[in-house]
Amino acid sequence: MNSDATTGRQGGNAYRTYVLVVLILVYIFNFIDRQILGILAPSIKAELNLTDSDLGWLGGWAFALFYTAMGVPIAMLADRFSRTWIITVSLAVWSGFTALCGAATSFWQLFLCRLGVGVGEAGGVAPAYSLIADYFPPKERARALAAYSFGIPIGMSLGILFGGLIAHQIGWRWAFIICGLAGLALAPLLKLTVKEPARGGLDAAQAKPQAASLKDVLSTLSGKLSFWLLAFGASFSSVMGYGLAFWLPSFFQRSHDMSLVDRSLFFSAIVFIGGLIGVWLGGSLGDRLGAGNKANYARVPATAFLISLPFFFGAVNTGSPVLMFFLFVVPQALALMWLGPTLSAVQHLVPANMRATASAIFLFINNLIGIGFGTWFLGKLSDILRAGYGDESLRYSILYCLSFYALAAILFFLASRRLDRDWHRE
Template sequence: MSTPAPFTAKRPAARNAWTALGVLLVVYLVNFMDRQVFAVLQEEFRVDLNLSDSQLALLGGTAFALFYATLGIPIAILADRTNRIRLIAAACVVWSVFTALSGLASNFVQMLLARIGVASGEAGGVSPSYSVLSDYFPPSKRAFAIGLFSIGAPLGLTAGSALGAFIADALNWRWAFILVGLPGVLLALVLLVLVKEPKRGMFDTDALRAQKANALGALKLVFATPSLRLFTAAAAVTSFAGYSLYQWAPSFLIRSQGMTLEEVGAGLSPLFALGLIGSVAGGWMADRVGPGRPEAYGVIPGVTLLLTVPFFLGGLMAQDGQTTLLFFAIPLLLSYAWIGPGLAATQTMTPPASRAAVAAIIGFFNNLIGIGLGPLAVGALSDALRPHYGEGEALRLALMAGSSAFALAAVLFVAAGYALKRDLKRRT
């Protein structure tokens, strides 16, 4: 007998599901913490290493994204065929060690190599985690579980901003990289001890479980399924705007608004933490409404992202840092609400044998466009505008242009939600 259809299954989570979710959440937190510490420290090492905005964007965006996105696909294919928990633990060790090595860089090339190492490790963390969680939680609880897992991102941004600024202020930026990076090695051991590899497809139909892992098939599935195409595009555009702001917001507050590094760390940290509310609430709302109206998995993200636009623009147009931070509070709360619904929908549309691969393919476009092009576009536009407007105003205008992409992302998410409704009808 086959299990109930997706979005309506009511089977309970496995015994250690919440333990797995908790530990994977902390691993994801460390992932983003190691990523954010680069952004909060970039004004410090920019001066020491004599780097331009375009070079900073290459280090924090394009070069990072190229390896992160490209390596994510073969690693995810491996995850669909092997023990995912061991793979995530190994990835955690790699990105943690290379984060620490970033503190030893003395020029652009050395920092570039360290960032490539961080990206290579982080490529093995997220997609396998989505696959693991989809085998611990049934479809009716999956958006909430993934939304809860995803609070690791805002918590990591919070911790990276606070710890990076605090350690750099107390010691220097080199020690900040080292002391933030190395604890991840111990966390990898905790993951191996506490989390078990779950059985694949325990909450899926017989037809879905019968489908075998196939890299080419996963790619075809993404391009042949309207909802997966639209969710992929929506996530990519969201990340284009989001990563631009996350990388350049600390620099904007220092250059344009006259804040110190310590003030930036203290001001941004609690705002990034607001994202955990949006992440959990978005997943919870989608699971409440989605079983009867699956389009909610796209409409909820679309509405919340559209609401972020006027607040981000208002914060960027403000003339002092405290007003900017006040304006940023609401959009930083709302901008994570898409993660649980959007990723849960794509996991549910995917056979269990290919979930990590499909997540990595979606992540490839998401990260290449989001991390790779977003910060680079803002950095390059800032460099181009600097001779006419000065350093501070140039970055302000560049960030305003980048944040406007949230409006396009909102439209794509709504379209994805209604495409999901049609795709589920065809599948049943």
């Protein structure tokens, strides 16, 4: 075992905490660059003369096509080679293409730039999951992965806030350019200070020295029904998670006549407060309840999805901005509680040498359906409903699609019945 490989174990709690902080920072920029388009969508729509369906393509399929297609092969490389190098190069690529979005003058130019963002981000998440699993012991992984997932609400809220404020001051193009260049500046810090840990070094037994093939990973997962139920359950929740993240700024503008600055401040606060509470609560409950009963890694998210439904319904229908804020904060928290326990469960369904690839397969399903289909479908449905509902079509598109959370809850409850049986034991 080389010195670099053992650094993560020898560095102790302080170093592994530092590594987690750096990975969170990278994940923050992942979501800044992924979600900034949502707050800028009304301005881009007006300048480029686009429809809601066009915006759905830009926010959904343009990003998701290569993001999902490249995720599995890149993750297979991460199970064989340096994960820190892969994440560093990925960060540089997606940040560069985010900056290039600011130069787009047509739908197709912006579409191609968003494809580039997706190519870069394909190598950012699954290798990080694998790194975290090798820096933190099994009993702490749900909380560590939940802490890593803080990058989602923080990145989304900062993308919404800074994207809106920069666009208000100097235009939407500069919002892309500034955020992209900031991500590029982080890449050297990641590569120079984060070392490769030993694969499976904190597990009960050492992982096999060679990485598993895709065929081996799929063969292992084929007998684990809980994996597929978790993957499709998470993807149905992500239809609304990503869909709402993209479309709520437009909803606030059309149905509540909020200005760009007002909706940036309003929505970023909802995402930040609700997101942090939900991600950490989910991870904490997953570790605490899952230690005694593996089924709770799935029951916690399933219960949260069901409780979120009446809050979402009330938030979309109220006319009071103050009441709407509090009604959105609660389900924003509940809807993100799946991250820590679910991602931890996925890491424990396969041996250590399959984790990055298994995570990429999970993300492939989640993001193709969640980002690609979800963001596009809400916009397409809004265009379809426009004839009957006019400017309120987006409100009803959101309401009809809340049923995806109910479907997610059903699949997670079914997964809970298989988790203990499918759990990988050395």
